[in-house]
Amino acid sequence: MLFIMGSSSGKVLPEPSKNGYFCLISSVVNFKKQETDRKTCKEKQQAWLWRRSDRGASRRGISEGVKESVHLEERMRNPNAKFRAKFDPRVTARYDIKALIGRGSFSRVVRAEHRRTHQPFAIKLLEVKGREGHEACQAELGVLRRVNHTNVIRLAEVFETQHRVYLVLELATGGELLERVVARGTFRERDATKALMMVSSGLHYLHTLGVIHRDLKPENLLYYHPGRDSRLIITDFGLACWENNRRREDTAFTTRDANFDLSTDVEECCQDEDWAVRTLCGTPEYLAPEMLARRPCSSAVDMWALGVITYILLSGSLPFDQSSRPRLFRAILRGGYSFHGDPWKSVSASAKSFIDRLLTLDPEHRMSAEEALKHPWLVSMAACSSNKNLHRSISRNLQRRASRASSRCPSSGSTPGSRISMRSGSRPNSRPRLGVSNSSGQCVKIAT
The missing domain is CATH 3.30.200.20 (Phosphorylase Kinase; domain 1)
Known part of the structure; x- marks a missing residue:
């Protein structure tokens, strides 16, 4: 029993019993033990969660790695x-x-x-x-x-x-015109007339409709299939326009x-x-003089290009072949070409006449596609021409030209065969039109 006597300073506290003391100590110990157990449990739980998270992340990493590997494999396979x-x-x-x-x-x-x-x-x-x-x-x-x-x-x-x-x-799978020429092993004037007859026929049809191709060249003349009886088709109309803007x-x-x-x-x-007929576009070596002079052009520009193609087809060289575009354009504007060198001594006068009628500076006097189809050299299929095999000379000249082209700096703008990709006409509010070319500036050699 507790007694209070006088002031609080004189308070006498009862002596606790041993049982009560041990009970209190036991309670404190139990409390601390429970607290420790809870902390341990919590730590174990957190550790378990971290391990589970790590395993999940690991599994996700493995899964993502597998997916990436499969994706990479798929990309390699396809x-x-x-x-x-x-x-x-x-x-x-x-x-x-x-x-x-x-x-x-x-x-x-x-x-x-x-x-x-x-x-x-x-x-x-x-x-x-x-x-x-x-x-x-x-x-x-x-x-x-x-x-x-x-x-x-x-x-x-x-x-x-x-x-x-x-x-x-x-889809044309027979290859380009010049590729077929090189692969044949033999090539005579008669073979050239067969190809030019088909090209002239296609041009006559296009010009009758009023279509100007404006980028006619061997790379855009493809055989439909690899067989010897394959037809030759004109492709790539990315720079085409309508004659007289019909x-x-x-x-x-x-x-x-x-x-x-x-x-x-x-x-x-x-x-x-x-606008459409005054713009400068195409491949430099095949541009007609009226295009360089920025005069209105007609279907005659395609016939000039056909003349360049015929010259290449019979000799493997270009009629206008210069180391830079300014020199090239001056040569085209002068119409300065010749039939000197190999194999022109073996080429018939009729074939040379066909080229002369096409590489005429005045477009009004240039041979049309209809007239080309009636030219004696094509009509007779070069029957009166020499039967000499021109393949060796053509292949050698093509190889020389390719070697010169590869040695020239692409940045100089003089790489043969590269298309002029900017339409620099004066159409109001127009931006330059880019032609179809690949990343190196070379024309894409496909049936497009």
């Missing part, structure tokens, strides 16, 4: 998988994309196969996001939708989205799911009478 993703589902539903075979400033070309018929095609993907891409698409599509000739590349169908146009074209009622385009009207742009282009 390097065109990334490019396939750019194609609209409507295209991939109908065509199996096989391989990327060419690229340009605004385009990519792939080899594809129709899923149902297994027929091979070339699909050209055109980017039309900007003005340049839009302009690069309109002329080519405008021409391809109208042409139908055995010696002109055929358009099978078109798919359009807001920023892309897919042109499904027939306004045709049938140039309106009807395409699937079009988000823009290309026919409107063609009409706008046709309203400016001089």
Whole structure:
């Protein structure tokens, strides 16, 4: 019992019993033990959670590593998988994309196969996001939708989205004109006339429609298949335009799911009478003098290019071959070429006459495609010409030219065969139009 006596200072506390003391100590010990156990448990729990997290992260890392490895393996096994993703589902539903075979400033070309018929095609993907891409698409599509000739590349169908146009074209697998010449082993004037007859036929058809190709050269003349009886087709209409800017009622385009009207742009282009025919575009070695002089051009510029092609086809060398573009352009404007050297002594006068009628400075007096088809050299299939094999001289001259071209600095702007990619015409409010070329500035050698 507790007694209180007087003030608090005189307070006498009872002596605690041993039982009570031990009870208190036991309680404190138990409390501390429980606290320690809780901390230990919590630490164990945290450690378990960390281990589980580490295992999960490890598993995720392994999983991501496996996925990356599989993805890398897939990319190695199928390097065109990334490019396939750019194609609209409507295209991939109908065509199996096989391989990327060419690229340009605004385009990519792939080899594809129709899923149902297994027929091979070339699909050209055109980017039309900007003005340049839009302009690069309109002329080519405008021409391809109208042409139908055995010696002109055929358009099978078109798919359009807001920023892309897919042109499904027939696939030419027979190689370029000069590649076939080199691979033959023998090449005579008669063989040249067979090829030139087909090219002239295609040009006559295009010019009758009012189409100017403006980039005719051997790289754009492809054989449809590797056989000896293959037809030769004119390809790559990226720089084509309409002669005299003809306004045709049938140039309106009807395409699937079009988000823009290309026919409107063609009409706008046709309203400016001089722009399309005064622009400087094409490949320097094949440019007609009137194009260099910035005079209005016509289908005669294609016939000048045919003359250059014929000269190369019979000799393996260029009629105008200079180390720089200024010298080259001066030579073209003078019309200075000759038939000296090998193998011109073995080439017939009729063949030289055919070239002279094409490499005429005055476009009014230059031979047309219709006249070319009636020229005695083509009509007779070089029957009166020498039967001499020109293959060795042609191959040797082509090899020399290739060696000179590889030794020249690409930055000098004098690399033979490189396309002039800027349309430097004076069309109001226009930006330069870039032609179809690859990253090195060389024209893409595909059926486009």
